Amino acid sequence: MQPIQQAFEPVSICFASDDNYAPYLKVAIYSLLCNRNRERSYDIIILHKRISREHQGEILGLADGKSGVSIRFVNVVEADRELQSDVGCYYAVETNYRLLLFSKLFQNYRRMLYLDCDIIVTGDVGELFDVDLEGKSAAGVEDVGFRWLAYTKRAIFLDNKPYNVLNYCTDVLGIKDPGGYVNAGVLLFDLEKCRQKVSFRDVVETLHSRNFFYNDQDVLNILLEGNIKQVDCKWNYMNNIAFYLECDRKEFRELYLDLRREDYRIIHYISAKKPWNGEVPMGEVWQKYADE
Template sequence: MKKLLFEKYCHFQYNVLAELEKTIDDTYFSENMTRVCAFMSEILHDIFIYHIVHSNKYKVKELEVVYFKDTRHQNSLCPAFKKNNIPIVLLSSEYYIPYVGVLLQSLKEYACMDYGYDVIVLHKGINNELQDQLLRVTADVNNISIRFFNAKAVVDDSEFYVSSQFYAVEAYYRILTPWILKSYDKAIVMDSDLVINGDISELYNQNIDDKCIAAVKDIVYMEFLNGSQPGVLEYTKEKMKMKNPYNYVNTGVMLMNLKRIREKCTGTELVNFCRKNHFNIQEQDGLNAFFEGEIKFLDLKWNYYVEVNPGIQDAICGWAPRENKVQYMSMNPYGGYRPYIIHYASQPKPWNDPNVKYSEFWWRYAAKTEFYPLINFRMAQGSVNGALVFGRLSLARRVADKLLPKGSKRREALKKIMPRGSKQFEFLKKMYHKFTI
């Protein structure tokens, strides 16, 4: 505004507001009600501008409004410890915080005092109270640092494809790790549905100078490829365009060569690749497709995929490649060839069903955290990722299993009519998730 017009604007606003203020008794007003004059000034603003526009005395230009929702400054992340710093990137929503707490409890029990464990939780809005609760898990040790980074400030996640109610948009944040951790050369990136069963400094010290990622081959995906889930082999070759589908890895535990990834691509390239391809297993498929040939294969002990349901157990026994099956069956969390990371990668999770294989490891750590009562309450309520279900499976899934029992001719016929990845399958999946939420 020109100065003279601005003075008229102020004269109009403040005279009215001054008179209004005299008539109001705010003795019992709430905090929001005390802003009554501010609310009125917005109305007066619109009245004045409307009058100016329609007086046709001034040139008026209209612009879009820009609203900044979160204006808190986030400092660039630098190593938390000067020596032997091991960065560990986790992903979480507010709902998942208790389960992250269990993971951190297991980390604390196996942490070596020779190293500093630099934990960074990527999220899109975890409140301060929950952050403080998580910080208290490791408050009694001085070689574990926990920091929170709002990844939504870096990328708009509204266009990311979420393929299932059991997946979350936060899972995509792992692909941003090289550019969020600009001052780091490599980092361990992990899911939250796992517990640590050994010191992970050995994992961090793996040499991956000539690769972008180090991860464990996904034995469950391999049995999908062998026919337990029709259409997966074709999907992996045609949709993901992998030259060797059996090199598919589980990204629930990764050692990322951040420096090499930044040299190979930009964050925009990787994000756009995952956005435009609506992969079945979201960013895991994306990372496998994008970095094929740039992945080092780790020993199974760094990501032991637990047989959390009979379907996985039967598939591994009947469909997994022989060599991988032998290695898997020789794994024993209680001794000998034991896993250093136990991953409850499928459904149900141990916090939903204590009958899950090796759930005793998870619950032993859970009982030592202040989240224990909440975890038990959720289990009693039958809550999965915030959605109520009936028992171990959702109502829709139970009905489907009743009408189409596993192994039945009807179920096998439906698989042939609607192979995984087909348009019919995707439509049916969308309808299923609509009715399970």
């Protein structure tokens, strides 16, 4: 595959999706564009292997009449075989496509903001794109679900063996500080620094070295350990935060008290239940943009 050429010097954003998620991707991009800085440019890349022309047309139409906005679909079926794996707790192989950011496909990009499809943007992502990484290769938000998993000692399994999430990080992933583990739904990459430290071959070999529970999220945390700047949770406000802050059990509320935010910029709807298939915490925000 040939490297993608930048459309302009923009806020560069990458999504990955399949046809099933395309309607929800449309809502995510719509919310992003509603809250963009009109004085800046936004270059949006969508990696896929089979999004229908109908869905592509609807999403491309979001850029109509908006100056400085480019939306492009890039079919990565040629790379699909390299990234095929047991996707662990995820639902589709397309989650692995964010690993292509380490490939020659993006060699013309200096920085890239990766976003999952199951989000709503309520602030300008350009502010996150501009974050000073202080010499790090990437930025992300603590995976706050680990707090509950560690407290309850609920097991996660690898090769039919149970692990506490902290032991999973240290014993399986080889991560010295589990507190540095980030959620991969919102990530900012300095691709120049990433390319200096990690090759795409490193990424593929690590992906296939074991059937990781969190799949490519684990791979990213392994390869960039100690090289990820943690940013405020407002940039990846996982809706389970709202759930635990309002739950009946005091000990769970206390686990998440420091994460309460009123100025969140990106809401991330984690787990299998989404605002389009059931009632979830903060689902009303997604519904507002979906209705529009």
